[in-house]
Amino acid sequence: MTEQNRRILLKARPTGRPGPEHFELAETPLPEIGKNEVLVRHRFLSLDPYMRGRMDDSASYSAPVKLGEVMEGECVGEVVESRNPAFSPGDWVGGARGWQLYSAAPGHTVQKLPGVEGVPPSAYLGVLGMPGTTAWVGVTEIGQPRPGETFVVAAASGAVGGVAGQIAKAMGCRVVGIAGGAEKCRYVTEELGFDACLDHRGDLGAQLDEACPGGIDVYFENVGGAVQEAVFPRMRDFGRIAFCGMVAGYNVRPLPPGPNLTSVVRKRLRLQGFIVSDHPRAWATWRERGAAWIRAGKLRWKEDVAEGLENAPDAFIGLLEGKNFGKLVVKL
Numbered sequence: 449m450t451e452q453n454r455r456i457l458l459k460a461r462p463t464g465r466p467g468p469e470h471f472e473l474a475e476t477p478l479p480e481i482g483k484n485e486v487l488v489r490h491r492f493l494s495l496d497p498y499m500r501g502r503m504d505d506s507a508s509y510s511a512p513v514k515l516g517e518v519m520e521g522e523c524v525g526e527v528v529e530s531r532n533p534a535f536s537p538g539d540w541v542g543g544a545r546g547w548q549l550y551s552a553a554p555g556h557t558v559q560k561l562p563g564v565e566g567v568p569p570s571a572y573l574g575v576l577g578m579p580g581t582t583a584w585v586g587v588t589e590i591g592q593p594r595p596g597e598t599f600v601v602a603a604a605s606g607a608v609g610g611v612a613g614q615i616a617k618a619m620g621c622r623v624v625g626i627a628g629g630a631e632k633c634r635y636v637t638e639e640l641g642f643d644a645c646l647d648h649r650g651d652l653g654a655q656l657d658e659a660c661p662g663g664i665d666v667y668f669e670n671v672g673g674a675v676q677e678a679v680f681p682r683m684r685d686f687g688r689i690a691f692c693g694m695v696a697g698y699n700v701r702p703l704p705p706g707p708n709l710t711s712v713v714r715k716r717l718r719l720q721g722f723i724v725s726d727h728p729r730a731w732a733t734w735r736e737r738g739a740a741w742i743r744a745g746k747l748r749w750k751e752d753v754a755e756g757l758e759n760a761p762d763a764f765i766g767l768l769e770g771k772n773f774g775k776l777v778v779k780l
């Protein structure tokens with residue numbers, strides 16, 4: 449075999465948007481396979497938003513790609529040589545084998561693709577692969593929509609969003625997608641069967657008001673940014689948001705002020721709003737517990753006392769500027 453392996457390496461780390469200067473094409477001899485390894489000729493490489501994060505040298509749920517190393521990515525391909533009894537030449541396999549034509553893969557790093565009729569091998573990188581599985585988990589385990597609820601999904605024509613909306617539809621939801629441009633929106637409604645699709649390049653807030661007059665029960669977040677800004681205030685009470693990703697921010701540097709909600713995904717945070725009045729039994733429980741702690745000298749507090757009702761407005765204004773020190777009360 450005279451063919452060379454071709455690999456895309458990470459050459460430099462971008463600040464903001466990646467460019468060609470951050471990648472390098474390298475040619476190397478075909479890898480030799482060792483015991484229990486297979487030589488795979490990759491036929492399809494998956495490109496996914498998460499790869500932008502791997503280009504940064506920052507803490508995340510997965511280690512960054514090192515400079516000079518092959519870019520990380522899932523592939524499907526054919527086994528061309530095998531020193532592993534579980535695989536034979538001609539088998540189709542998938543695995544995280546990187547941006548390259550060939551790899552010498554230890555058997556445990558690749559899985560044989562189940563040959564499903566009507567399913568091309570590339571589908572194992574999308575609808576039946578990581579993005580499809582992401583949609584399934586995000587809808588059924590995180591968003592948990594109920595029949596009749598309004599389910600909104602961003603990047604609705606994409607690998608994750610398109611599947612997420614169809615799962616929610618199958619669960620009996622009214623499904624509204626958000627996508628960029630008329631062509632994508634048409635695809636989402638006509639081909640994927642969503643009830644509506646809104647173009648985020650237009651006035652998304654007004655479109656959401658019209659498409660979701662009762663508000664949004666479940667939002668599947670793929671995008672962040674301006675889309676998130678329009679969706680959040682339209683959530684219904686006790687709504688659920690599956691934070692899957694925020695691709696609109698992946699190239700934005702420096703990060704805008706305020707909490708970086710990308711941490712919600714990276715650190716698998718659970719955000720749950722609450723209002724104390726929804727918990728009527730807690731009042732008596734705490735009063736009893738707090739009083740006991742006070743009696744035992746375990747609970748301290750401080751009051752900031754304004755004098756006279758006429759000073760209440762000033763005191764209140766000061767409160768919003770942090771001028772109070774302790775619990776602000778007005779002595780009347």
Ligand SMILES: NC(=O)c1ccc[n+]([C@@H]2O[C@H](COP(=O)([O-])OP(=O)(O)OC[C@H]3O[C@@H](n4cnc5c(N)ncnc54)[C@H](OP(=O)(O)O)[C@@H]3O)[C@@H](O)[C@H]2O)c1
Nearest residue numbers: 497582603606607608609627628670671692693694695696
């Ligand atoms: N948590 C997980 O385990 C997990 C796994 C897989 C993927 N993800 C996340 O899921 C999301 C979708 O991934 P995907 O693979 O399905 O990608 P995708 O939807 O196929 O491609 C990304 C899409 O995002 C939209 N987009 C990009 N920049 C945008 C912006 N500034 N404003 C609005 N929309 C923008 C574009 O669609 P429009 O033209 O329609 O706007 C673009 O086509 C990403 O955030 C990704 O990181 C998370």
